[in-house]
Amino acid sequence: MEKNYDNEDLMIVCAARLLPESGTVFAYKKNHIKAALLARLMRGGAPEVLTPGGFLDDEGRLIDFAGSTKNVFEYLQGGYVDVGFVSGDEVDRYGNVNGWVTGSIKKPQNVFEGGGLACDVVNLANSTFIMATSEQLRKCSFFSAPGYLKGGKSRLKEGLYNDGPVYIICELCVFDFHPKSKKARVLGLFPDVKKSEVADKIGWRAKWPWKVPVIYPPTEEELEALEKATSYIG
Amino acid sequence: MAEVIALKEAVKMIPDGSMVFFGGSGLNRNPMAFCRELIRQNKKNLHLIGVFGGLAADMLTAAGAVSRVELAEFSLEDEMDALYLRQQVADCNIQAEIYSAYAMCLRLYGGASGVPFMPLRSMIGTDLRKPTFRGEGGKLMTVACPFTGEPVNLVPSINPDVGVVHVLKADIEGNVIIEGPLESDLDGLLASEIKLVTAEEVVEKLDFRLKGFYSWRVILPNFVIEAKFGAWPTAAPSAYLRDVGNLGLWHMEPYDKYFAKFIAPKESTIIKSLDGKKL
Numbered sequence: 001m002e003k004n005y006d007n008e009d010l011m012i013v014c015a016a017r018l019l020p021e022s023g024t025v026f027a028y029k030k031n032h033i034k035a036a037l038l039a040r041l042m043r044g045g046a047p048e049v050l051t052p053g054g055f056l057d058d059e060g061r062l063i064d065f066a067g068s069t070k071n072v073f074e075y076l077q078g079g080y081v082d083v084g085f086v087s088g089d090e091v092d093r094y095g096n097v098n099g100w101v102t103g104s105i106k107k108p109q110n111v112f113e114g115g116g117l118a119c120d121v122v123n124l125a126n127s128t129f130i131m132a133t134s135e136q137l138r139k140c141s142f143f144s145a146p147g148y149l150k151g152g153k154s155r156l157k158e159g160l161y162n163d164g165p166v167y168i169i170c171e172l173c174v175f176d177f178h179p180k181s182k183k184a185r186v187l188g189l190f191p192d193v194k195k196s197e198v199a200d201k202i203g204w205r206a207k208w209p210w211k212v213p214v215i216y217p218p219t220e221e222e223l224e225a226l227e228k229a230t231s232y233i234g
Numbered sequence: 235m236a237e238v239i240a241l242k243e244a245v246k247m248i249p250d251g252s253m254v255f256f257g258g259s260g261l262n263r264n265p266m267a268f269c270r271e272l273i274r275q276n277k278k279n280l281h282l283i284g285v286f287g288g289l290a291a292d293m294l295t296a297a298g299a300v301s302r303v304e305l306a307e308f309s310l311e312d313e314m315d316a317l318y319l320r321q322q323v324a325d326c327n328i329q330a331e332i333y334s335a336y337a338m339c340l341r342l343y344g345g346a347s348g349v350p351f352m353p354l355r356s357m358i359g360t361d362l363r364k365p366t367f368r369g370e371g372g373k374l375m376t377v378a379c380p381f382t383g384e385p386v387n388l389v390p391s392i393n394p395d396v397g398v399v400h401v402l403k404a405d406i407e408g409n410v411i412i413e414g415p416l417e418s419d420l421d422g423l424l425a426s427e428i429k430l431v432t433a434e435e436v437v438e439k440l441d442f443r444l445k446g447f448y449s450w451r452v453i454l455p456n457f458v459i460e461a462k463f464g465a466w467p468t469a470a471p472s473a474y475l476r477d478v479g480n481l482g483l484w485h486m487e488p489y490d491k492y493f494a495k496f497i498a499p500k501e502s503t504i505i506k507s508l509d510g511k512k513l
Contacts, residue, residue, distance in 0.1 A: 030312045052259075052286070052335070053415030068416045069259075069285055070343055073336035077355050100332055105364055111324040113315065114287075116306025116362070119334040123356040144332075146359035158359040159385060 003192075005218050007171040009226060010190055012038060013218040015085070015129060015169050023082035024048040024075070028117055030233060031131055032085035033060065037229040042222065050081060052117070060232035076124035084125030086118045086165075090140040091132045093184045093204040095147025095165030095177060097122070098140035105142075115144030122146060127163035134170045138203025148182035155182070172198050174215065175206060183207055188215040236408030236431075236458045241501060244430055244459050245271040248396055251279040251301075255342070255426050257399030257419040258468065259286035260310050261476050263412075265400040265432050266290060267464035270497050270504075273297040283394045285338045285418045289468050289484070292316040293497075296489045300328055302367060304392070306335035314485060329367045334360070337374075337389045339418050344391030345425030351375075351388045358387065397426025399455075400465045402473060404433035405440040408454040414471030429455040432464040434473050461501070463508050474513035 015035035088097035099115020185207030296318040308316040365373035467477035
């Protein structure tokens with residue numbers, strides 16, 4: 001059968017499938033908003049989608065929100081957001097995200113966008129989904145948004161009591177985290193993706209299950225809804 | 235009661251080295267007319283404050299008008315990067331202090347409400363705690379809560395010298411209408427010493443009974459400036475969308491060429507070229 005989707009589409013579909021049935025989702029990049037809207041379209045009105053500008057309706061328009069960016073973050077800090085999406089330029093195997101510099105702060109080699117938003121989301125949302133490309137999955141020297149830090153209980157010891165990253169979704173596969181060591185492990189491969197391809201492309205060693213499940217491709221309804229969501233956001 | 239003044243006069247008031255708050259974010263409602271005038275008057279060493287640094291911050295950086303920034307993000311939009319800002323920070327020409335977005339909002343809110351610091355739950359376990367120019371202990375403190383004893387992060391409030399925000403409509407009394415997301419404009423403006431508002435339209439008296447507006451605020455600025463297309467090429471909700479063609483040029487063309495075409499001409503020439511164009 002001919003493939004009528006690409007892996008970026010499946011990435012968004014996967015994120016939408018993994019989102020909770022109800023509650024509130026915080027999204028700020030186009031990819032995130034598409035995933036959240038897709039979930040909303042597939043389930044008929046849930047979860048609620050929150051962006052830094054305010055809540056979105058089914059068609060991706062801002063609902064009149066009598067508040068500023070600060071009020072949106074108060075929602076996050078109050079614990080009213082169940083899942084927050086995060087993106088960064090480097091993501092390591094413990095779910096730590098770097099969105100600011102490589103090298104040191106005093107003498108940076110490469111400067112990214114800043115990563116201030118991702119920092120808030122992992123600190124304040126009850127749990128986090130990380131969306132990244134496979135090239136971004138590599139060791140980071142600077143943690144702008146803390147995941148499980150050095151693994152084990154180090155996140156808890158640092159004083160972060162929320163759930164932290166739950167999934168890493170890239171265009172080859174989906175990772176979750178080992179409950180004890182908090183190392184990323186492959187949850188499922190996308191169709192037509194080989195194990196060696198993942199191992200070659202990402203910059204750290206992932207854990208592999210005995211038998212690697214394959215994620216089923218997007219259904220007709222999901223692709224239709226995705227097209228709709230894309231047309232709303234542009 | 236606000237004073238209605240010309241754009242040139244307003245920019246003349248701002249000395250080199252001022253701490254300036256810019257409203258809007260990314261490609262939405264940046265005070266671009268004001269920013270272009272700052273470049274034309276060759277201001278230097280500005281200290282930019284904002285939450286999501288937008289095109290204004292990128293353009294001022296490209297012009298060499300900035301020496302310090304305090305922001306949470308540089309990003310303009312998913313496909314567009316604030317390339318000049320990123321490059322200048324990497325080359326150590328600009329010192330950047332990055333806070334988390336909520337921390338930056340609270341710092342402005344603290345400044346607006348006149349308290350010296352604000353507590354927050356964010357910024358735990360992140361390397362963004364390391365200071366650059368604010369020095370050790372000047373960026374962020376973790377203290378025990380005086381009531382419960384649990385650790386809490388404190389960030390210092392901030393009071394910029396000048397705050398500039400672009401709005402849809404303003405009246406001579408200083409009431410304004412903002413449409414679309416408010417961003418952090420209200421807090422930023424209230425925290426600033428000199429409050430400037432550039433408006434698409436300045437009217438005698440605003441009618442707040444008008445329906446269909448997303449939001450209106452009474453912020454009582456010190457000075458109101460009429461600047462048609464004052465947010466171009468970024469968007470001003472309900473007036474015009476972002477100018478994708480021009481933003482493409484900003485990214486593709488070298489700065490000097492863009493400067494000669496779109497920044498150096500008088501503001502009236504720019505407005506004339508845009509009048510009637512579908513944005």
